[in-house]
Amino acid sequence: MEITSTIIGAGVVGLAVAAELSRTRKGVLILERHDSFGQETSSRNSEVIHAGIYYAKDSKKARLCVEGNRLLYRLCEQSRIPHRRCGKLIVATQKDEEAILATIQEHARENGAEALEMLSARQIKAMEPNIKACAALFSPSTGIIHSHRLMRHYASRAQKNGAQFVPNTTVSRVEKQGDGRYRVHVVYPDGQTDAFSSRWIVNCAGLESDRIAASMGIDIDRCGYRLHYWKGEYFSLDVPRGFIGHLVYPVPQANHVGLGVHATIDLSDRVKLGPNATYQPDRNIDYSVNPQDRQSFYEAARRYLPGIALDQLQPEMAGIRPKLQKPGDPARDFIIAEETSKGFPGVINLIGIESPGLTASPAIARHVATLMAERG
Template identity: 75%
Template sequence: MNKTTTIIGAGVVGLAVAAELSKIHNDILLIDKNPSFGQETSSRNSEVIHAGIYYAKDSKKARFCVEGNRLLYQLCEESRIPHRRCGKVIVATDPDEEEILESIAEKARDNGAVPLERLSSQQIKALEPNVKAFAALLSPSTGIIDSHRLMRRYLSEAKKNGAQFVTQTMVSRIEKRDRGDYRIHVTYPDGDTDRFNSHWVINCAGLEADTIAASMGIDIDACGYRLHYWKGEYFSLDVPHGYIRRLVYPVPQVNHVGLGVHATIDLSDRIKLGPNAIYLPDRTLEYGVDNSVRRSFFEAAVRYLPDINIEQLNPEMAGIRPKLQKPGDSVRDFIIEEESAKGLAGVVNLIGIESPGLTACLAIAKYVRALVEG
C-alpha cells in the first residue's frame, strides 16, 4: 500500500491537519492507536477558546492562538458547532497582583489579541456578583466550545475529501527509503504487524510525538524534542445555575506550568475548577482524580469565589499535557518542523502541542499545509 500523506494521531490537531490537507491531497491516511478520535489530551481539557494573552511575543503559541481564535469562531458560525463567546475575567485577588494585570495587558497588546478591559472591584461585582477581586482584566474574545463536535466536523470533512481513518493502529517504526519516501511499520491490537509507504509523514501524535520522532532516528534530546507529562485534575463545583457567567482565572503561575486553578463553565453552565499541575516523571497514563487535593482546590478558588464551601467540590476528571518543559524549566514554544534539515524531507513533526492547541488547531493546520505546499 502506498499513500501520499500519512497523519499520525487523531487528536484535534491531527484532525484539523487531515481536514486541511485533504483539500490538496486525496490520498490521506489518518491513523490513531486508540479506538476512536480525540481520546487523550483533546478530550480532557477545559474546552476554552483562548484569546492569545499569555504567550511570548512572536511565538508560535501567540501567533497561532490569536489567528486560531478568529478562525475557530468563524468555523463555529459557519458549521453550527456549539460554542459561546462568554468572555473571561483575570482577577487580582491581592493588591500586590494588580501590577501583574498590566503586564498581562501589555503582552496581549504585543500579541495582537483583542484589547483587554481593566475592571475595578465595583465593575467586577456588577458583571459577576459572586466573584471577589481588587481588580481584573476582561477578555471579551475568550469562549468555550464543544470540542467533540469540532473534531467530528474535521473528520467528516477529511473523509468527504477521500481521507481514510484507521483506529487501533500503533506506529512502531518509520524508515526512510532510497526512493525518498517512508516505510511506516504498524502493529495492530492482536499483535499482527503491517507496513506501507508514504511520501509525507505528519507527526501529530500528541503524548507520543517524541516517541514517533525517535522512531525515525531523530535524537530527541539533542533536538529538544523530549516530552514531559503533566497531569491536570479538575473538580466540579456544585452551585446554582448561572453562578458565574464568564470564565474566572487568577493571575498565571511562574513559567506557565499552568494558569492556576481557574473556574470554567461548559455549554450547559456546569462549573469546573482546575487544573492543577502534577509532574509525571514516569509518563504513566493515569487519569484518576485524587480527592485528597480537594482542600488545595478549595483554598485556591475561595480567594475569588468567597461564598463557596468545600463540600461543593467533587472530583470531575483529569487530563495529561505533553509539555516540553520539566519542573524548573523555562516556557517552551510549540515545535512544528519540516525536517529536511535533518535529512528527512517530507516529515513534519509537531511536538509539545499543549494549550492553546485546541484554539490554535486550525491555524496550525494551515501552517502545516503551507509547509507541505512550500
C-alpha cells in the same frame, strides 16, 4: 488508495490537519491507536477558546492562537459547532497582583489579541456578584466550545474529501527509504504487524510524538524534543446555574506551567475548577482524580469565590499535558518543524502541542499545509 500523506494521531490537531490537507491532496491517511478520535489530551481539557494573551511575543503559540481564535469562531458559526463567546476575567485578589495584570494587558496587545479591559472591584461585582477581586482584566474574545463536535466536524470534512481514518493502529516506527518515501510500521490490537510507504509523514501523535520522532532516528534530547508529562485534575463545583457567567482565572503561574486553578463553565453552565499541574516523572498515564486534592482546589478557588463550601467540590476528570519543560524550566514554544535540515525531507513533527492547541488547531493546519506546499 495510494498513500501520499500519513497523519499519525487523530486528536484535534491531527484531524484539523487532515481536513485541511485533504482539500487539495489525495491519498491522506489518518492513523489512531485508540478506537476513536480525540481520546487523550483533546478531550481532557477545559474546552476553552483562548485569546492569545499569555504566550511569548512572536512565538508560534501566540501567533497561531490569535489566528486560530478568529478562524475557530468563524468555523463554529459557519458549521454550527456549539460554542459561546462568554469572555474571561483574569482576577487580582491582592493589590500586588494588579501590576501583573497591567503587564498581561500590554503583552496581549503586543500579541495582537483582542483588547483587554481593566476592571475595578465595582465593575467586577456588577458583572459577577459571586467573585471577590480588587481588579481584573476582561478578555471579550475568550470562549468555550464543544470539543467533540469540533473534532467530529474535522473528521467528517476529511473523510468527505477522501481521507481514510484507521483506528486501533499503533505506529511502532517510521523508517526512511532510499526513494524519498517513508516506511510506516504499525501494530494492530491482536499483535499483527504491517507496513506501508508514504511520501509525507505528519507527526501529530501528542503524548507519543517524541517517541515517533525518535523512531525515525532523530536525537530527541539534542533537538529538545523530549516530552514531559504534567497531570491536570478537575473538580466539579456544585452551585446553582448562573453562579458565574464568565470564565475566571487567577494570575498565571511562573513559566506557564499552568494557568492556576480557574473556574470554567461548559455549554450547559456547569462549573468546574482546575486544572492543577503535577509533574509525572515516569510519564504515567493516570486519569484518576485524587479526592484528597479537594482541599487544595478549594483553597485556591475561594480566593476569588469566597462563598463556596468544601463539600460542593467533587472529583471530575483528569488529563495529561505533553509539555516540553520539566519543573523549573522556562516556558517552551510549540515545535512544528519540517525536518529536511535533519535529513528527513517530507517529515513534519508537531511536538509539545498542549494549550492552546485546540484554539490554534485551524491555524496549525494551515501552517502545516504551507510547509508542505513550500517543500513541493
